Amino acid sequence: MNLFSYTYDIVRQIPDGKVSTYGAVAKALGDIRASRAVGWMMNQNPDADSMPCFKIVHSDGRLGGFGLGIDEKIRRLDADNILVKDGKLVDFDSLFFDEFTTKYPLKQLHKEQEMLSAKIKTDDCFSKIETVAGVDVAYPSNAFDSACGACVIIDYQTKEILEEKTIFAKTMFPYIPTYLFYRQFPIVEKLMKKITKKPSVILFDGNGILHPKQLGLASHAGVCLNVPSIGVTKRLLYGSVNKDNITFQGKVRGYAFQVKKNILPVFVSSGHNVSLKTSVEIVKNLCVYKNPEPLRRAHLLAKQTLLESRQRSA
Numbered sequence: 119m120n121l122f123s124y125t126y127d128i129v130r131q132i133p134d135g136k137v138s139t140y141g142a143v144a145k146a147l148g149d150i151r152a153s154r155a156v157g158w159m160m161n162q163n164p165d166a167d168s169m170p171c172f173k174i175v176h177s178d179g180r181l182g183g184f185g186l187g188i189d190e191k192i193r194r195l196d197a198d199n200i201l202v203k204d205g206k207l208v209d210f211d212s213l214f215f216d217e218f219t220t221k222y223p224l225k226q227l228h229k230e231q232e233m234l235s236a237k238i239k240t241d242d243c244f245s246k247i248e249t250v251a252g253v254d255v256a257y258p259s260n261a262f263d264s265a266c267g268a269c270v271i272i273d274y275q276t277k278e279i280l281e282e283k284t285i286f287a288k289t290m291f292p293y294i295p296t297y298l299f300y301r302q303f304p305i306v307e308k309l310m311k312k313i314t315k316k317p318s319v320i321l322f323d324g325n326g327i328l329h330p331k332q333l334g335l336a337s338h339a340g341v342c343l344n345v346p347s348i349g350v351t352k353r354l355l356y357g358s359v360n361k362d363n364i365t366f367q368g369k370v371r372g373y374a375f376q377v378k379k380n381i382l383p384v385f386v387s388s389g390h391n392v393s394l395k396t397s398v399e400i401v402k403n404l405c406v407y408k409n410p411e412p413l414r415r416a417h418l419l420a421k422q423t424l425l426e427s428r429q430r431s432a
Contacts, residue, residue, distance in 0.1 A: 119223060119300070120290035121147070122261065125159050126169045128218050135199050136215040137207065139177045146216070148224030155292040161185050162261040173198070179210035227300060231331040231338070238327060238337050243391035244318060244346055247274045250404060251317035252412025253309065255302050256420035257289070258428075264288050266427065267305040268420035270412050271317050277404070277411060283312045284423045295355065296331070298324050299338040306339060316345060319392060319400060321413045325349040326389035326397075328356055328364060328372040340390025347389030348397045350413055354385050373398045377405040384409060 128146050132138050140160075144152035160171040166186060172194040176182050181202065184191035192202050201208040251271045258265060264286040271281040285308050291301040302324070310316075324335030326349030340347030354374070357366030364372030364385060372387035373394060386401050388394045404410035409417070 121223065121292065121300075122159055122162070122290050124223055125156060126163070128220060129160075129169060129171060129174060131218050132170065132173045132215050135213070137173045137175050137195075137200060137210075137213050138215050139175060140182070141177055142214075142216040142218075143174065146218040146220045146222070148220075148222035148226070148228070149294070151296070152224060152294045155294045157182065158292055159261070164262060170194075175207060175210075179206040181205060181207070224294070224297065227297060228331070231296075231333045234338060234341055235331050235333040237341050238332060239391050240327060240388040240393055241391070242346075242393050242396050247318045247400065249280060249315070249317040249319075250274050250400065250410075250412050251313070251320045252410065252414070252416035253306055253320055254323045254413060254416040254420050255289075255305050256417075256424040258424065261292070262288065264427075265305055266420045266424040267302075267309040268416045268423065269309050269313055270415040270419060271313065271315075272404075272412050272415075274318070274400075274403070279415070281313055281315075282415075282419060283309060284419060285309045285312060286427070296329065296334075298335045299333075302335060303339055303342065307342070310343060319346045319348060320389075321348050321350055321401075321404075321410055322389065323350065323413060323417065325351055325355065325372075325385075326387035328366055328385065328387035330356065330367075332371075334387070334389075336387070336389030346391040348392055348400060349387040349389050350401060350410060351385045352382070352408070370394070375401055375405070377402075377408060381408050 140153045140156045143156045144150050160174050163171045172191045249271050253269050256266045267285045269283045272279050287305045322336040326334050326336040336347045336349030357364040359374045362374050363370045374383040376383040388397050401410045
């Protein structure tokens with residue numbers, strides 16, 4: 119879905135002489151955790167004249183940022199009969215608006231996650247691992263430019279690269295914690311249609327069942343693509359580590375793996391149709407540096423391809 123357009127339409131509902139907050143817009147989307155993403159979407163607003171992002175401020179009346187500068191934000195607020203003093207709105211409570219008409223799209227996506235989580239299987243549903251793919255996406259600084267998705271497939275035994283594919287596509291969903299799938303999967307889906315042979319297992323730069331709904335990017339994508347999948351991340355977003363095991367919601371749902379003692383760990387979790395034991399074995403077998411090779415190479419390929427594209431268009 120295009121969450122940018124939906125968010126901008128919400129902001130357009132704010133009446134003349136009124137303001138709202140990043141948190142209020144996030145709640146109208148259906149999840150307060152989207153507050154930071156709302157701020158980023160306001161900054162990315164392509165037309166400040168038709169979409170009044172200057173009306174979005176902090177919950178304590180502070181102005182927050184504005185792509186055209188704070189002085190211009192103050193000028194536009196003043197033109198809307200909204201007074202600013204010492205960097206804060208005067209009489210903020212009387213100006214505040216949050217009576218948005220909305221279908222709470224993020225709540226709908228949470229319901230979808232709950233439904234699909236029942237389809238996740240964490241048993242090994244394959245007889246042999248022949249090839250392993252790593253998939254990653256590199257994003258431009260401008261939200262409305264195309265992101266670059268990359269897939270690198272290697273032979274599991276020889277570690278030889280068998281195939282590399284890239285694709286450019288726009289994403290209309292910002293990063294919001296627990297919703298990474300909706301940002302990345304439209305790109306990943308197009309990318310996977312370009313490869314010549316489905317890999318035995320796919321590694322994703324995102325969590326698997328180590329997720330509040332047990333449906334992180336790796337699990338969700340594994341179900342949608344009908345392929346065994348593993349989540350590998352560089353940051354521990356959920357759970358706690360005890361003797362390398364990651365416990366979350368009362369169960370072991372991941373594993374912290376260090377390829378060397380002086381290198382920070384990666385955090386491994388089952389995605390779909392792969393057990394945690396096998397997930398860890400695969401990652402260990404494929405790690406030369408911090409990240410397993412297919413994922414590391416996909417990350418480098420996506421970054422380099424995006425950089426070359428920028429240089430050509432400069």
